[in-house]
Amino acid sequence: MKNVLAFNGSPRGKNGNTEKILKPFLEGATQAGATAETLYLKDLNIHECLGCYTCHMKTPGICAIKDDMEIVLKKMLASDILVFATPLYVFTVSALLKTLMDRMMILGDMKIIIANGRTAHPPRFPEKKWQWVLISNAGFPEREHFGALEDTFARFAHAFGGGTHATLSGSILKGMGEIFRVKALLPGFQWFFDACTQAGKETILDGKFSPATQEILDRPLLDLPLQDLVNMTNQYIDKAAQIIRGSKQ
Ligand SMILES: Cc1cc2nc3c(=O)[nH]c(=O)nc-3n(C[C@H](O)[C@H](O)[C@H](O)COP(=O)(O)O)c2cc1C
Secondary structure, eight states: OOOEEEEEEOOTTGGSSHHHHHHHHHHHHHTOOEEEEEEGGGSSOOOOOOOOHHHHHTSTTTTOOOOOOOOOOOOOOHEEEEEEEEEEEETTTOHHHHHHHHGGGGGSSSSEETTTEEEBBSSSSOOEEEEEEEEOOOOSGGGGGGGHHHHHHHHHHHHHHTTTSEEEEEEEEOOOOGGGGGGGGGGGHHHHHHHHHHHHHHHHHSOOHHHHHHHHHHHHHHHHOOOHHHHHHHHHHHHHHOOHHHHOO
């Protein structure tokens, strides 16, 4: 049986838009026979990396900081699939997820090797091979805003063994994720949530998303001209702000 360990890096945790994507994905994984656990990073005590290299030089594989990362690492080593789910923050991961990623550098040895023509770290646990999945959502509607995030994960996966120990199974990157907060619109996006479930199943059964599922996942939530999306978003923001401020201007 495959074990899936998911990290939700949204400060909104279970109430956020990231969770709206992560949940059906994990449902698909469990339907395909996997176990799934989500760790909400906002609820964990994971300190920023000190950059002291104790985990490499003094006590290899053991971090100087004693916090929840000890249990997280144990859970990672007991998992086959790691899911990184984050809101897009300044075109990359949230600070909560970045802190986890920095602390994950312990998964590689400090020495370097050449793999695929560029440098990487040898894996600290050579017997361990993970599939990784990236999930994100953003305020802006266009897919292109995820470019730096995708690049970060491609490089991050390569950094451990040169792409042999962490392989990206697929990505779900959704623009205009704030629209998930409008409950009345959610049934209209069932096609997307169903594709997330399908991607979860395929990750377990086939090791990657099928091109057909990826194509559906990449479709925009609303297929409208950009100017219409801009107008709609701004009207929504005005309305929501009015409600929150308790005025009817
Ligand atoms: C600090 C901060 C930075 C953000 N940066 C971006 C960004 O660079 N691009 C973008 O499209 N949306 C950005 N957003 C919007 C979030 O990605 C969006 O609200 C998302 O739906 C939040 O997901 P969550 O509910 O799971 O936290 C940002 C939001 C915050 C609070």
